[in-house]
Structures are given as structure tokens and as C-alpha cells.
Amino acid sequence: VQSDHLTTRLHLFVHGLVIRLYQTVAMKSLMDQETWAHLLSTLLRITRHVLGTSRPAASDEGTSSQQLATRVGSDLVKTVFVLWMNASLSVSVSTTLWDDVLHLLTSLTHWPAVIEQWKHIMKMMTRLLGQYVYGVCLSQSSKAPTGRRKMHRPGAGNSPIDGKGALAAKAAAASAAAKQVR
Numbered sequence: 001v002q003s004d005h006l007t008t009r010l011h012l013f014v015h016g017l018v019i020r021l022y023q024t025v026a027m028k029s030l031m032d033q034e035t036w037a038h039l040l041s042t043l044l045r046i047t048r049h050v051l052g053t054s055r056p057a058a059s060d061e062g063t064s065s066q067q068l069a070t071r072v073g074s075d076l077v078k079t080v081f082v083l084w085m086n087a088s089l090s091v092s093v094s095t096t097l098w099d100d101v102l103h104l105l106t107s108l109t110h111w112p113a114v115i116e117q118w119k120h121i122m123k124m125m126t127r128l129l130g131q132y133v134y135g136v137c138l139s140q141s142s143k144a145p146t147g148r149r150k151m152h153r154p155g156a157g158n159s160p161i162d163g164k165g166a167l168a169a170k171a172a173a174a175s176a177a178a179k180q181v182r
Helices: 002-028 033-051 066-088 095-107 111-131 165-181
Strands: none
Touching: 002 033, 002 066, 033 066, 066 095, 066 111, 111 165
């Protein structure tokens, strides 16, 4: 039992290192389309292996692999989403990879981490689209009343849409995604 516990802790540590390595490489390196494709496909295979072969486990239940998957699941799924967004902002991600990530994530909807990260990403993207496409600054807090949200009118000199909008939106999305990984 002691040996099994140490093995699980070691696996957890190694998984954490690999996830941080992927995050660091993706955020700090300029990569071409082929490198992004390789990084993303490898990350999908890791995710499929870790989460696709088991079910989420309660804190003290399940096999050691289920407990390990449950512990690293949230960070792994977050890394998939953030790296996917960054890759999409940097290069053209192939249709095959998009199909692969769609298939993987739809097969993992029984994992709470997938649903939570999807919810988080959708909130962030809604906020960014509101700000950079419609000129509406949505509050970070969903509890803020609608009247308290700042309203920016496009064309009033405060919207990044005029002239360089796509570049500003990409930079803001990449910056927001990078902050989410840290």
C-alpha cells in the first residue's frame, strides 16, 4: 500500500511536470504550423490516454489510475483548451486536428473538468468578443448588474476595431489565454 501511494505521487509529479513543460513551450516559443500540429496531436494522445481510459473517481475510491486521472484532469484539460486557442491564433490548425479535438472532448463529457474548463473558456471568449467586436466591456464578475458594465461605442476612438481590430483581438485573446495557464 505504501509503495502504491508513492508510485501514484510520483506519477502525479511527472504528469504535472509534463503539463507545465507543454504550457511553457507553447507560451514562450515561436512555433511553425508543423510544430504546433505535433504538439497538439501529442497532447491529445496524452489526454486520451490519461482521461479516456478511466472514469472520474471519488477522493478515496477507484483504482490508482482513476485517482491519478482525477487529480491531473483539470490541469490537463485546461492545457488542451489554452494551447488550442494559442495555436489557432498563431497558425492554421488542420481540419483533422479540429476533428480529433472535437471527438476527444465529446467523448470526455463525463469528466467534470471538461465541463468546467469549457464553461470558463466560453465566459472568457464571450467577454473578449463583447469587448473587441461590439465594444462592450463585460465585467469579470457575473454578479455585476447590467447597468454597471462599461459601454464603449465603436468609432468613439476607444475601440480596437478601427483599423487594427483583428490584430488587437488576437493579442488580447492570446494574452488572456496566457494568464489563464499561469
